[in-house]
Amino acid sequence: AEYHRLWPEIERVTKEQIKYAQMGLGNDAWHLFAEEGEMKMYRREEEVNGLVVDPLKACHVVKGVTAHEMCHYFFSPQYRYDWETTLEHMTVVENISDDTLIFLQLHKRIWPATQRDALFWSHIRQVPPNEPGVRDIWIVVNNSTELPKHPPDNKKCIRLFLTVCLLCQTIVSSPKEGASITRDNLTCKITYCSVVNPGGWAPASVLRAVYKREYPKFLKRFTAYVIDQCKNKPIMF
Numbered sequence: 001a002e003y004h005r006l007w008p009e010i011e012r013v014t015k016e017q018i019k020y021a022q023m024g025l026g027n028d029a030w031h032l033f034a035e036e037g038e039m040k041m042y043r044r045e046e047e048v049n050g051l052v053v054d055p056l057k058a059c060h061v062v063k064g065v066t067a068h069e070m071c072h073y074f075f076s077p078q079y080r081y082d083w084e085t086t087l088e089h090m091t092v093v094e095n096i097s098d099d100t101l102i103f104l105q106l107h108k109r110i111w112p113a114t115q116r117d118a119l120f121w122s123h124i125r126q127v128p129p130n131e132p133g134v135r136d137i138w139i140v141v142n143n144s145t146e147l148p149k150h151p152p153d154n155k156k157c158i159r160l161f162l163t164v165c166l167l168c169q170t171i172v173s174s175p176k177e178g179a180s181i182t183r184d185n186l187t188c189k190i191t192y193c194s195v196v197n198p199g200g201w202a203p204a205s206v207l208r209a210v211y212k213r214e215y216p217k218f219l220k221r222f223t224a225y226v227i228d229q230c231k232n233k234p235i236m237f
């Protein structure tokens with residue numbers, strides 16, 4: 001799929017997102033707005049043309065799964081309805097390659113905001129480890145795109161714009177002398193980043209309340225789902 005018209009953009013945005021996820025909190029003014037166990041969620045308050053586009057960064061550590069498994073369940077369409085509770089409808093409108101798809105998603109209306117839909121390419125890839133102790137790194141990047149065949153239907157709903165990445169690192173603790181690696185030896189470090197432009201006006205207070213409620217719920221539910229899906233299956237590195 002290296003010759004697909006979107007490939008240069010996919011390469012550029014994916015490389016940007018790897019850097020952005022791996023820089024941690026940098027020296028930006030991030031506000032910790034949710035913390036539960038190992039999960040820490042940060043946001044910055046930003047508006048573009050009066051629209052709330054608060055960047056979000058979440059860090060989480062889960063035991064018992066690999067980075068590949070976490071990214072596989074996030075990327076693959078067949079599992080999405082199991083963990084994405086705000087979906088009313090989801091379809092794959094283009095199969096660019098086995099590691100790049102284009103999704104069209106209609107999200108449930110969140111009162112009193114108008115219903116939103118999202119059209120985005122989604123790309124999964126393994127990334128070389130960047131620090132000792134990390135066995136492997138996988139990333140999924142979701143980035144809004146436009147397709148003549150799927151124009152926004154502004155009468156029905158508002159098209160939102162998103163750039164999202166899920167970067168996961170696998171850390172393996174050494175098993176007992178001579179024992180093979182089990183899921184007890186696996187730790188997955190997760191960095192989830194999202195910037196969502198709601199596309200049309202919605203009260204800042206409403207949007208911030210939605211994000212404050214929905215993002216922690218989403219990351220907790222998604223990671224618990226992957227742990228449950230993997231626990232009795234062979235490890236996928």
Ligand SMILES: O=S(=O)(CCO)c1ccc(-c2ccc(C3CCCC3)c([C@H]3C[C@H]3c3ccccn3)c2)cc1
Pocket residue numbers: 084086105107108110113114116118142160162164194196198202207210211214215218
């Ligand atoms: O990580 S993903 O790519 C996973 C693939 O689905 C992703 C994450 C989040 C969204 C999203 C974007 C905007 C909204 C709002 C904006 C105004 C009204 C709807 C919502 C609403 C449904 C709420 C929500 C917020 C956060 C997490 C999940 N649910 C969701 C879309 C895709």
